């Protein structure tokens with residue numbers, strides 16, 4: 764029997780556990796929603812932090828991870844490697860998941876800064892790629908370089924490897940996804956890479972909670 768690196772529904776269940784205090788913007792897995800926010804003690808239940816789009820993408824990643832292997836018929840292929848359609852799907856949805864997390868964070872931050880909707884739209888339109896959004900837009904909104912922010916968070920949250928997590932997305936997965944979508948290169952994507960994507964989703968959720976608590980929540 765296959766050894767799975769996550770349990771069924773582990774990702775979506777983790778995603779819905781993060782609550783968001785609407786008063787101080789602090790996000791965490793609140794021990795008991797009846798007691799309210801552990802940071803500012805505002806009573807009552809708090810809404811889920813991550814958007815329904817993020818939830819849906821995690822669901823898709825899990826669906827393809829646990830689906831039966833579906834190898835593409837290698838007789839018709841140029842290269843005699845076993846290619847699994849599920850691995851291709853996981854890579855695509857993983858990249859969409861990271862891009863949606865970036866957009867969600869930036870929109871929450873711009874709302875906190877009370878930027879008018881038109882300004883928010885223009886800033887996002889002027890920075891279309893995820894690279895521009897984390898490097899240029901993040902810096903202009905927070906006055907700190909993305910890499911410096913990540914290194915600082917890594918020191919505060921020693922149980923995570925946020926720098927390695929983002930590097931994996933930028934250096935390993937995004938180029939593969941782009942080659943697949945723009946050039947049809949399905950041969951470079953391995954089971955190992957798709958499994959790493961599944962594994963890194965949890966670190967990405969914690970990274971964007973940490974970013975929220977550092978740059979959006981009241982200190």
Ligand SMILES: [Zn+2]
Pocket residue numbers: 784785786787788789800801802803804805
């Ligand atoms: Zn609070």
